[in-house]
Amino acid sequence: MALALCLLFDSRTDRLVRELWERLEARGIRTLLTHTHGRHHPHLSYAVLRAWDADAVAAAVAGLPDGGAVEVSVQGSLVFPRGRVSFACSVSADLAARQERGVAALTSTGADLHWHYATGRWVPHVSVATGASADQLSVVTAAVSDVLPLTLQCDRAALIDSSTGEVWPLDGVP
Structure with missing residues (x-):
């Protein structure tokens, strides 16, 4: 069980990520589309909590300043252990500061x-793929490159319970 402070995407970006997930699933590669409860959202996590007090966390994130929408550049893919493949996102000074404020608040x-x-x-x-085999990694990285x-x-942010997919939208974008 985990609770994440996440950036969520505009409709075009959300659709692009979901379409990529669908193409990979059609090739037999697991993605967040079908992972666990199947209610995952394309997102970028600032922080993931393993234990928390829900009321305290809600109050803490409510106190974060609204920085407005943020653009994040993607130039490649990352391969993590156990066949997890993701977009490699740039880290602007603004994005790093936002993430650090979120972590400090939480x-x-x-x-x-x-x-x-x-x-x-x-x-x-x-996240692009949640469990690609060694043989599938080239397929995933080619799909990302495309x-x-x-x-x-x-353009949005939320707290998301990864065990259930429950989403608590935030009023701003920290």
Whole structure:
């Protein structure tokens, strides 16, 4: 069970990611489209919590400043352990500062932050495949290359429970 502070995408970007997931699923490659509960949203996570107090977290993120929509450039793919493949997202100074503010707000509540999202350790990414075999990696990276370069339009944000897919939209974009 995990709770994530996520950037969500405009309708064009959301559709592009979902279409990529569909193409990969048609080739037998698992994506967030069918992973676990099947209610996943294309997103970029600022932070993932392993334990938290829901009321404290909600209050903390409500206090984050609205930075407005943000563009994130994608120039390639990342391959993580266990066949996870993602868009490799650029880290502008603005995006890094937003993520650091989010982490500071969340950890100030006593929440248990997954160490991959700690300041200085965060690798911004958008999930493409959730479990590609070694033989499938070239298919996934070719599919990613076919949509690059890409600019993600992040115009919304939410807290998302990854175990259920439940979404709590935020009023602004931290």
